[in-house]
Amino acid sequence: MTREDFVPVLLDFMHRYDRYLIAGHLNPDGDCIGAATAMALALQSMGKEAFVYFDGSTDGYTRMADLYPTLDLEESCALMDMKPCAFILLDAADDHRLGKGKDLPGKAVDFICIDHHVQTNVYARMTYAEEHACATCEILYHLFRIAGIPINRRMANALFMGIAFDTGGFRHTNTSASTYRIAGELIDMGADHKKILNQMYHTHSLKEMKILGEAYRKAKLYEDGILAAEMTRADFLKSGADPDEISGIVDRLAETSEALVTVFLRENAEGKIIISLRSKGKTDVSRVARQFGGGGHVPAAGCTHEGPILLAKEELLKAIRAEMQTEA
Ligand SMILES: [Mn+2]
Structure with missing residues (x-):
């Protein structure tokens, strides 16, 4: 129409x-x-x-x-x-x-x-x-x-x-x-x-800046260009922040020059894992997010996972790699 x-x-x-x-x-x-x-x-x-x-x-x-x-x-x-x-x-x-x-x-x-x-x-x-x-x-x-x-x-x-x-x-x-x-x-x-x-x-509280610092500290870059970082509820509480009030971390992580696909996982107040995905190349992260009941666009997508956080990360990495294979 x-x-x-x-x-x-x-x-x-x-x-x-x-x-x-x-x-x-x-x-x-x-x-x-x-x-x-x-x-x-x-x-x-x-x-x-x-x-x-x-x-x-x-x-x-x-x-x-x-x-x-x-x-x-x-x-x-x-x-x-x-x-x-x-x-x-x-x-x-x-x-x-x-x-x-x-x-x-x-x-x-x-x-x-x-x-x-x-x-x-x-x-x-x-x-x-x-x-x-x-x-x-x-x-x-x-x-x-x-x-x-x-x-x-x-x-x-x-x-x-x-x-x-x-x-x-x-x-x-x-x-x-x-x-x-x-x-x-x-x-x-x-x-x-x-x-x-x-x-x-361009406006962030010091608390947000410290959480971002924590996210960078936790970030791991894999050989295939995937950058992944996960933050548990305890990580957030340590920085004095409410995990449900945080957004935009994934975009800052994705600014890392080596990162082709960035995945950020955070545990919310209910123990669910909120996942954000970004892609700078051809990888369609919305296809990855949809496998977990989420959605989005080729360069930016999101989904949730029942957890625990390390299982979510493992499953996401696997799905992203499979998606990267389809373009190879
Ligand atoms: Mn929109």
């Missing part, structure tokens, strides 16, 4: 109901949070009630943009049980990517999805995907423009944050001339690019 074909479908969906619950994937990132914020504000400007649910914290992103407040699972269920609610899933399309909220769409009167990931297990009534878009926020930018939905300063900040996040600060291979043009348009609409980029990539 083309963008132009989808716009009337989206507009009809946005006009049809009175209240909407918007969600993104588990452990939401800058794109997913930016997209949900922009969509909630767009609906609000149309006189609708809009709510946002995530399984995971948005705390790391609040200093970059004025985010839409979020509900927890209990509040979301109560909301949907009380009055009819339509559901919008952003930056994820597969049924397992909603985490604890996976049953929420079942309570909705209608359900659409907008995403830029490769689709494997779609479950919305209508899924609109642009797999070549750098971010879900880029898709929303185009849809809003075509639909004539005004983008105010707060929405521009949210969309800019998402695009900046998913392109690694306009550096990843998914960045094109058009990405910069959209970013320029968003700056014209009021996006504070200096604040967002500085907060996203």
